[in-house]
Amino acid sequence: MNQQIELNGKSGSAMIPSPVSLMHTVKIADPNSSAATYGKKTILMRQVIGEELRRRRNEQSRTLRDVSRDAQVSLGYLSELERGQKEASSELLAAVCSALDTPLSSLLAGVSSEVAKREAMIADRASFSIV
Numbered sequence: 001m002n003q004q005i006e007l008n009g010k011s012g013s014a015m016i017p018s019p020v021s022l023m024h025t026v027k028i029a030d031p032n033s034s035a036a037t038y039g040k041k042t043i044l045m046r047q048v049i050g051e052e053l054r055r056r057r058n059e060q061s062r063t064l065r066d067v068s069r070d071a072q073v074s075l076g077y078l079s080e081l082e083r084g085q086k087e088a089s090s091e092l093l094a095a096v097c098s099a100l101d102t103p104l105s106s107l108l109a110g111v112s113s114e115v116a117k118r119e120a121m122i123a124d125r126a127s128f129s130i131v
Contacts, residue, residue, distance in 0.1 A: 047084030054082040070099035
């Protein structure tokens with residue numbers, strides 16, 4: 001497609017490319033899968049953190065709305081955090097922990113414990129699959 005254009009007071013024709021549609025595919029880990037292996041699959045920290053946040057909120061019989069209000073975080077964003085779809089900043093985690101009246105160190109200790117369990121499961125599975 002040729003179009004007349006003017007550059008620095010001189011007119012001429014130039015090729016203007018048509019819009020290009022760019023697409024890319026991103027593979028997302030199955031959030032319901034607790035089995036992960038090193039190398040090809042990994043334990044996703046955002047999922048483990050989200051599960052731990054949800055577990056603690058449910059232990060207190062609190063709703064997402066209650067915690068989102070107290071943490072001053074949108075309801076939708078908190079929901080995405082709990083489902084492991086968003087990475088939480090340290091500031092956001094601190095706000096949610098404060099709303100849950102739980103120390104950040106306690107949350108992270110729970111996450112660490114869960115990651116250790118999953119790593120042990122992975123190691124056990126790997127030892128059984130050696131032929």
